[in-house]
Amino acid sequence: MPRNDEEVPSSGRETMVTATASEPLLAIDDLHVRFSTRSGTVEAVRGVSLSVAAGETLGIVGESGSGKSVTAFAITRLLDAAGRISQGSIRFKGQDISKASSKQLRSLHGAAISMIFQNPRGALNPIRSVGRQIADAIMAHEPISASEGRARALDLLKAVLIRDPEKRLDAYPHELSGGMCQRVMIAMAIACEPALLIADEPTTGLDVTTQKTVMDLVARITAERGMAMILITHDLGLASRYCQRAVVMERGQVVEQAAPATLFSAPQHPYTKRLVAASPTATSTIADLAPEGASAVPAVELFRPKPAPGTPLLLEVQKLVKRYDGGVTAVDDVSFSIAAGESLGLVGESGSGKSTISRMICRLIDPSEGEILFDGRAIGSLPARDFHRSEFRRDIQIVFQDPTDSLNPRFNAFDCIAHPLRRLLGMKNGSALTGRVSECAERAGLPSELLERLPHQLSGGQKARVGIARAIACRPRLLVLDEPTAALDVSVQAVILQLLDRLRREDGLALLFVSHDLNVVRMMCERTVVLQNGRVVEQGESRTLFSAPATAYARELLDAVLHLGGPTARMPEPA
Amino acid sequence: MTSATLRHTVWILRGNPVTAFAAAGAFALCVLAVIGPWIVPYDPVASDVPNALLPPSAKYWAGTDQLGRDVFSRLIVAAGLDLAIAASAVTLSFVIGAVIGALCGYAGGRLDRYVGRFVDVLMAFPLFVLAMAMVAALGNRVENIVIATAIINLPFYIRFARAEVNVRRNAGWVEAARACGDSHVSVVLRFLLPNVLPAMAVQVSLNLGWAILNAAGLSFIGLGVSAPTPEWGIMVAEGARFISTGKWWLVAFPGLALMLTVLCFNLLGDGLRDILDPRMRT
Numbered sequence: 110m111p112r113n114d115e116e117v118p119s120s121g122r123e124t125m126v127t128a129t130a131s132e133p134l135l136a137i138d139d140l141h142v143r144f145s146t147r148s149g150t151v152e153a154v155r156g157v158s159l160s161v162a163a164g165e166t167l168g169i170v171g172e173s174g175s176g177k178s179v180t181a182f183a184i185t186r187l188l189d190a191a192g193r194i195s196q197g198s199i200r201f202k203g204q205d206i207s208k209a210s211s212k213q214l215r216s217l218h219g220a221a222i223s224m225i226f227q228n229p230r231g232a233l234n235p236i237r238s239v240g241r242q243i244a245d246a247i248m249a250h251e252p253i254s255a256s257e258g259r260a261r262a263l264d265l266l267k268a269v270l271i272r273d274p275e276k277r278l279d280a281y282p283h284e285l286s287g288g289m290c291q292r293v294m295i296a297m298a299i300a301c302e303p304a305l306l307i308a309d310e311p312t313t314g315l316d317v318t319t320q321k322t323v324m325d326l327v328a329r330i331t332a333e334r335g336m337a338m339i340l341i342t343h344d345l346g347l348a349s350r351y352c353q354r355a356v357v358m359e360r361g362q363v364v365e366q367a368a369p370a371t372l373f374s375a376p377q378h379p380y381t382k383r384l385v386a387a388s389p390t391a392t393s394t395i396a397d398l399a400p401e402g403a404s405a406v407p408a409v410e411l412f413r414p415k416p417a418p419g420t421p422l423l424l425e426v427q428k429l430v431k432r433y434d435g436g437v438t439a440v441d442d443v444s445f446s447i448a449a450g451e452s453l454g455l456v457g458e459s460g461s462g463k464s465t466i467s468r469m470i471c472r473l474i475d476p477s478e479g480e481i482l483f484d485g486r487a488i489g490s491l492p493a494r495d496f497h498r499s500e501f502r503r504d505i506q507i508v509f510q511d512p513t514d515s516l517n518p519r520f521n522a523f524d525c526i527a528h529p530l531r532r533l534l535g536m537k538n539g540s541a542l543t544g545r546v547s548e549c550a551e552r553a554g555l556p557s558e559l560l561e562r563l564p565h566q567l568s569g570g571q572k573a574r575v576g577i578a579r580a581i582a583c584r585p586r587l588l589v590l591d592e593p594t595a596a597l598d599v600s601v602q603a604v605i606l607q608l609l610d611r612l613r614r615e616d617g618l619a620l621l622f623v624s625h626d627l628n629v630v631r632m633m634c635e636r637t638v639v640l641q642n643g644r645v646v647e648q649g650e651s652r653t654l655f656s657a658p659a660t661a662y663a664r665e666l667l668d669a670v671l672h673l674g675g676p677t678a679r680m681p682e683p684a
Numbered sequence: 685m686t687s688a689t690l691r692h693t694v695w696i697l698r699g700n701p702v703t704a705f706a707a708a709g710a711f712a713l714c715v716l717a718v719i720g721p722w723i724v725p726y727d728p729v730a731s732d733v734p735n736a737l738l739p740p741s742a743k744y745w746a747g748t749d750q751l752g753r754d755v756f757s758r759l760i761v762a763a764g765l766d767l768a769i770a771a772s773a774v775t776l777s778f779v780i781g782a783v784i785g786a787l788c789g790y791a792g793g794r795l796d797r798y799v800g801r802f803v804d805v806l807m808a809f810p811l812f813v814l815a816m817a818m819v820a821a822l823g824n825r826v827e828n829i830v831i832a833t834a835i836i837n838l839p840f841y842i843r844f845a846r847a848e849v850n851v852r853r854n855a856g857w858v859e860a861a862r863a864c865g866d867s868h869v870s871v872v873l874r875f876l877l878p879n880v881l882p883a884m885a886v887q888v889s890l891n892l893g894w895a896i897l898n899a900a901g902l903s904f905i906g907l908g909v910s911a912p913t914p915e916w917g918i919m920v921a922e923g924a925r926f927i928s929t930g931k932w933w934l935v936a937f938p939g940l941a942l943m944l945t946v947l948c949f950n951l952l953g954d955g956l957r958d959i960l961d962p963r964m965r966t
Contacts, residue, residue, distance in 0.1 A: 579864070
């Protein structure tokens, strides 16, 4: 992937912003969006007013359910059938588009307003080459020939800095990486030179280094072409780096708006304060994430009994290799160890083999070579097929990335938590089991009245708690956390991280924390292992590794992390 | 929990009158099948030659056949036999097919390839001809109709269960179950199968109608159930001889019964999926 220039050309932008400041490009006034559902009408957006000037980048920040995406879909009128704009107006270049006919909308889509979506691979047609898809986008609005469309598509691919654009024209989406698919989406979105680009979580699901190059590209293109952009994101770091103005939404309402520098350094509204506090920064500690007023984690030193001399390490991974059929080596000669009660971070981008390693350690898959020692005993050679009978099964437990995906849709929360107790400890239904389940639920912060609920009746944070309660039910000694907060909102993530940290202190639990989020790993782990393409590139004390990485790759990873209050890609303060 | 299920079922049926109609029809059929022999106005097998071939009237609602037997009584009693054959054949292929398919879908590899090819071979035959051949070879008895119908339906269940399990085998909750101490077999039987049941219920319901047609078809050509027994296929076969002389009721009523039954089970399918899927509950 070519690295584009860091510097964003800013000449001429200032004049443009001021020239059109009197008439905003987009003005939303008192917008209400209602969804009719089985349990009645839900108002997802409740009186949102905001405006975007020509050439301006506006960030809409909020957590899931805040109505930020619904607002964007209302602008493009892509709401699904159950939703409708019940009140308010959306004026684009002075014309109310909230009641425009579908014919008027068609000429607007792409040509005047276009969108970039969260999942680029899903948004592209899998059976049409990307060159044709880009040409299609142009031909929907301009009467041009196929060969002209192809030429224009090639120019666009060059504009989004895809390597070998001539070759990529005929590529299909599955032949491209996630970052490249997003570049193609951007090419399609800018194909007709729209005045407004709406980017809905454009980099969620991309690696940090890819995220940076993609966002730098978007910022550069919008600046060069004088496009306005609405950047919808849950990531305050992203908003603070790429937006000139940001609005914070909570439960369908705008609670605060200002320039990101002031918004995130001196938040006024309690919700913004909470959000800012919950976002991990380069220096924050677990205790900093505490919501105001809640009892913070006591700043006790870590409880760790000094191991008697000669006691083996809790987990030792020696020269671990995993090869898949077809010659792909996912994990290549990886060695590290974890002492009892220690927490170790495993970081790397997608494809670095971190999930494969965590599953080998959990003995869910077999390593091709190498040894895994638990408590000094070799468990790597015991086939994963039979590991459920091993005495160590209860000692190694795992919390999965996606809380929704990790719960059996037909089990209620109680059965999910009781499952390991029934299977591994042989507990029968009765007061002992009920007692233990409610104890675990309580320790994981799950209210007992939710135990009867099925997974789809729980929120993301509640599902994560069920997953954690299940993992700690058998009092394991090693807990593997596979991106445990990747699918959660920052405020929920903050609470879950604190919970994990507390459980670890209380139980003397050793943690293997697998994550791509370096800020989180720095807070949670004493030592960190950095992986790239299945190999360990660097490992050491988190403190030293994060302040002075020894390898170029670790430095690149760290540089790509967006921080609140970090440098802004564009001019910091528009006039 | 059970009252919640009931409330959910009522909610689904209320929002979907077609499903409600189909469910009512299927329920009525099952009730008739059980109590039929005790409520019919005439003995379905007793011949009454003086009253042969009477058209439908207030006395004989669906007329009488060539031996003077009441067509309506025979229709009702036949429902029991046809439903029993179809239900046991479908149950047999559902249970065997779901387990084999789920194991293949989960394990993949060589087992999956071998079973897959066997299924392909089975499906390459014209299924009705295959069923005929099996009944002819095994002997002309009701049990053999059940076995033949079950075997020709088996490939669909194997394929279906395999596909449904295959997309779920890498789900987080499957790995979670393994981490909680479940063996592969227990994951398949206790986790994956219950999760694919709602989708398979649709298949079962569609298949029931189809199996009834199949049983009727076999007896229509003289295999399986033999003459005096009331059965829709035989009734159509016997009535067909009189259709040229205008005795339409002999084929029309059993044909109608078959059509309505198949229609009910087909329509029920979609509604059933909504009822059984826990995610549809709020």
